[in-house]
Amino acid sequence: MGRSIIEKILSRKSGQEVQAGDIVVAKVDFAMGQDGTSPLAIQAFRAMGGEALFDPEKVALVIDHSAPSPSEGVSNLHKLMREFARETGCHLYDVGDGVCHQLMLESGAVGPGSLVVGADSHTCTYGALNAFATGVGSTDLAAALISGRMWFKVPPTLKFVCHGILPPGVYSKDLILFLIGQVTADGATYRSVEFGGEAIRALSMEARFTVSNMAVEMGAKAGLMEADERTAEWMAQYSRHTFEPVVPDPDAVYEQVLEFDVSRLEPQIARPHRVDNVAPLGEVAGLPVDEAVLGTCTNGRLEDLRIAAALVRGYRVSPNVRFIVAPASRSVYLQALRDGSLETLVQAGAAVVTPGCGPCVGTHNGVPADGERVISSANRNFKGRMGNSKAEIYLASPAAVAAAALTGEITDPREFLK
């Protein structure tokens, strides 16, 4: 019987032929935690009697969610992470290095066929590199740090086949919002997802990361893609290691195959307070916004900053809007400095904050006021997500965020592309 990508990776990593429904203990290639989850993991590591890491080269702690620290409580937890990293010899990415997921993608340690656990739900982002990467909690992370292993129930797979090429002004963010709207927030719970078809193959690696990043917003355990020449180029740029891509069998068994023609897709938007509350952006065009956020692990990469810069060039940000830009990593920041994208954004009126999660998780960098409306390139719009339960968050593409920053209202970005 044919196997899906996740069945093949878990077979390889557990040393036995497995299929959906089996329980396996598999070898972990890399384990990662961030500043919201690592402190509890360190506590659990000690409670489990942990003394050494399974392999310090294969472990990274990242200070990104609340960085630089806004309070003494956060500072003390950051200090705990730094001390643990010093003591165990693992990688530590500190304030200003960037969002954990972007750093993992740039690290070269994760590639096709890898198995990665991260104590952050958006670890599924690396599925675009053909890696089985999934979010776990702090105690699971601690178990992986000690043993280099993790138990999994092999999930069934739901396959999305996207036909056609996205039209101009419509991006991979619109595509994944559309798919989430179709299957809803628990449409892929306990399942692995594979994204394929002409529309996916035509995307850059950066645009593909946006798609896999949001697989968890439909409940999925993984958001996998096949490796191709673009994957190979990314790995050649960032990694010295060799990887073995995993191809699903032609007769792989899928729980469901969903096909969409996306060649006429329009810009999409997720309305408050649910990621699956998706509509064509035109339906809410004209709603005033107070804050526009460009960044995060979903859409803070170089391509995203370039799209926004091209759109705002020659214009000024609306006086009614705070336009906050958080590059996803130090490397993205430097490249956007060198190519002039950041200069363009700052000239237009953007406020650039430290590479990292920015205001996405509500700890710093732009908590909205009561009754305010935010448009963001992030992946979650839950009530209170950005630190104020009396504010509204709309999710859209970097182009739509930039367009709203200029006009002060939700605006179809294609109006700036004419």
Added chain:
Amino acid sequence: MLLSGKAHVFGDDINTDYIISGKYKFKTLDLAELARHVMEDLDPDFYRKITAGDFIVAGRNFGCGSSREQAPLAIKHAGISAVVAGSFARIFYRNAINTGLPVVECDTRAIEPGDELEVDLGAGILRNRTRGVEVGITPLPAVMLKILNDGGLAAHFRKHGGFSLD
């Protein structure tokens, strides 16, 4: 394990930001402090309404969103004995078992706020004593039952020196 208490009822898709907001969880590992803010954005007085042993009852996809283990920990430390829901998001489900918070998957549609519930995890039954009805519970996978019976994953590791799931 026999649990009993009254039901606090919430809807579908209760995400981990609602369970414990990011603005608190990044600041402290003090679980008593986190427990005071559990479900705050949905019901600012929720913590004060809990009597030890009570249940959180919800619809589909409970615990969706982030991987924060502070979510099951805050619920547990607020005095809730178990979460009863139509279905759970997978990371929350794992985290709950790993931290020793029982999660009960069953049809919750007929449960009303304040109903007196009794959950028999061994027998796999939820009794609604207010309404005089019983519903079956989806059994936990054997692996998870073992971890829960050991007192969570940290205790399991201490006991067995690693994963012992066969």
